[in-house]
Amino acid sequence: MINIRSQWQLFRTYNLLDRNNRSFADIAQCLGQFPDLDKMLSGLCYEPKSITANTVRTGIDALIFVKNAMTNSQHVAAVLGRLANSESPNSTQPLLNLLTESLENQQLKGLISELANTLEEKSTFKRITQEMRYEECFAIRSGVNGLLDIARKTFLQSVSEMEEVR
Amino acid sequence: MQFNNTRGFFISVPNELLSLPPYFVQAVQNKKSIYCSTLEMISTSDRAMESINQALSITNDIIQTCLSQVRSHIDQLFNMTDAVVSDTFTAADHKLNRRT
Numbered sequence: 001m002i003n004i005r006s007q008w009q010l011f012r013t014y015n016l017l018d019r020n021n022r023s024f025a026d027i028a029q030c031l032g033q034f035p036d037l038d039k040m041l042s043g044l045c046y047e048p049k050s051i052t053a054n055t056v057r058t059g060i061d062a063l064i065f066v067k068n069a070m071t072n073s074q075h076v077a078a079v080l081g082r083l084a085n086s087e088s089p090n091s092t093q094p095l096l097n098l099l100t101e102s103l104e105n106q107q108l109k110g111l112i113s114e115l116a117n118t119l120e121e122k123s124t125f126k127r128i129t130q131e132m133r134y135e136e137c138f139a140i141r142s143g144v145n146g147l148l149d150i151a152r153k154t155f156l157q158s159v160s161e162m163e164e165v166r
Numbered sequence: 167m168q169f170n171n172t173r174g175f176f177i178s179v180p181n182e183l184l185s186l187p188p189y190f191v192q193a194v195q196n197k198k199s200i201y202c203s204t205l206e207m208i209s210t211s212d213r214a215m216e217s218i219n220q221a222l223s224i225t226n227d228i229i230q231t232c233l234s235q236v237r238s239h240i241d242q243l244f245n246m247t248d249a250v251v252s253d254t255f256t257a258a259d260h261k262l263n264r265r266t
Contacts, residue, residue: 031254037247044237056222059229066236066243073246076253102249105242111235118232130169137221140228151221158214162167162175162207 009095016083016093023083030076033068035125040065060136061125067115068125070108077103117141168201174211176203 017024043062048055077100084096123139126132142149168178179186179200186193186202193202203211236243 027253031250034250037250041240041243041247044233044240044243051223051226053219053222056226056229059233060222060225063229063232063236069243069246069250073250076250080253099249099252102245105246107239108242108246111239114235115232118228129171133169133218137218140225144228145224148221148224151217151224154217155214155221158210158217159175162210162214 009093012093013095016086016096020083020086023079023086026079027076027083030072030079033072035065035068037065037069040069057136060139061132063115063119064123064125064135064139067112067119067123070112070115073103073108118144173201173203174215175207176201176211177207 017027040062043058043065046055046058048058080096080100080103084093084100118141119139120141123135126135137152137155140148142152167175169175173192176192177190179190179202181195181198181200186200189204190202191205192208193200
């Protein structure tokens, strides 16, 4: 059954996007930087029975994806907010306001600061396996655990040796 | 030099070479390239993978605490994901309508 009100709000949003090409381009660019959200949510919901390298990798990937998704969601919310306010003050955009509210959740902002204490500032998701492997190895802030820093140094040493062999 | 989960680090050589030198081992021919490695590279790659696995096992304790904090906000994350998917569909539908 077609909900007429929802369709009408969607139609108004399309019209607004049509009149604001720059905002549309900004939204498209921000959305392209999101990681695989299904993989993120499934990684969070999965609690492994045994600890293996793959299960730990799944957990680290989920955390990196969450950090990346929440940072990008703030950007999208900012663009949607500007778009909603670009019209006259009397007109309302309930669909855009609802989306902005979902993306700018205050409790998620608190989560971003908690993750910032654990993860490196520059850690982000990569689409290439090799680069993502580097991100997983260096995701946690240095200085948290001495053995972790030693393992990372060994890894970097091995990679530089392989580069010389090549 | 490339990497995948199965082989670890390996070398990719164009397919135009007629024959590989003998120090290249584990050669697998694909359409455009040949994946191979050397004995030295295999041992170094194994060492690199071992150090990664060691780093991951140490990381596990740290991330479990963080994951439990994130899981307490799972409902907000689902809302955020729904909002992003709605944005994506709206933007894609708008682009499609503009083309037609």
